Amino acid sequence: MRTPVTIIGAGLGGLTLARVLHVHGIPATVYEAEASATARAQGGMLDIHEHNGQRALREAGLYEEFRALVLEGREATRALAADGTVLFEEADDGTRGRPEVLRGELRRILLESLPAGTVRWGHKAGAVRALGEGRHEVTFADGTAVTTGLLVGADGAWSRVRPLLSGAVPEYTGTSFVETYLFDADTRHPAAAKAVGGGAMFALAPGKGIQAHRETGGTLHTYVALRRPQEWFTDAGFTEPAEPFDPAGAAAAAARTAAEFAGWAPELTALITDADTAPVLRPLYTLPAEHRWERVPGVTLLGDAAHLMIPNGEGANLAMYDGAELGKALAAHPDDTEAALTRYEQAMFARSAAEAADTADLHNRMFGDDSPHGLIAMFTGAGAGAPAGAGAGAGAGETV
16 A cells, blocks of 8 residues: 655646656645646746756656757857956857756646646645654645645745754845846847847856846846845845835836946846846745755655755756655655655755755855856866856756
8 A cells, every 4th residue: 555645835846756656656646835837937947957857857757748848049158247248158059968948838747747636726835743653734724634644845945844854944145136027138128138148148246146048039037146135125125026016116126236237238237127027036045055854754855845055057957856766766665655765865865965065166156256257167167077068047047
């Protein structure tokens, strides 16, 4: 008798787990706070890597569907100086192993691969408590509850499941992103479109930067990075992402952000000042670099719930790989769930700790005292440990 699996969170990691379990004939139910699959936009571009994200999609039996989503040419990368001078440029020649897709489209193929009713929408997890003998109860915001023999927290940075395993709480990194979009940019914002080019663009300086990625057509998706205390953003007029700006407030927040880049090329600052959407504040939080816990029967975590890091192009890849590896472990140990969870967690702890160290190095290269030259050295292979094609999607390609 297989243990019923309850997954909290219908992000990429939770859905990959559900799909791999389904491939192996193991039923699972996913509970998601959002009202539907289309309740909100799902973020921007993701570069899906051969060694983790693509392997997860193969385990899920969705590799060909994934390849059909790839936006050709988006692996192109360029780094610009503050005056718009091109410091580094690399074309997308199709050999870099990090193809770009839209997060929402990737989530769609995962959802469509699951049996009807697998995802229970509109179920926001509230209280979670242990019942003993590896069983847990999850109570939702609407007052309903579910009892499960195996609970998986795939519910992100502010996981409701994590406290069953760990007292760790995400901490602000000191840096926030401000997210904006320009639409039909080749026609309406040609200078900015030319600056961004066909893929990812980085214009960085110590403690700040303007990063952008070309999505479908002429859509430019920008993340402006600023190393500032959270109070700075409050004083600048930013609201919580769920709270709408009034037009005057949005304009003031955008202007305050752009003022941090006074003297930069107008085609770069236009990504802020000419945005077609209100700026959205995305504070960056992390869990401890070597976050881990002692084995607790009947519960585990994956993705950001387990190893929240600064955006580095790996978050979605790691979450999907976690989901695939957990699904495989459960399938390999049908009569011993605890052995499966132990095997999964020990491997996950090791790979997430290694990735956290690499992420800290990347963040320093991007926004440290040697920026942007440290990042360019990594792109060109001059920096220690520089991966081939590194950087496409690191920050601009993937955020929350």
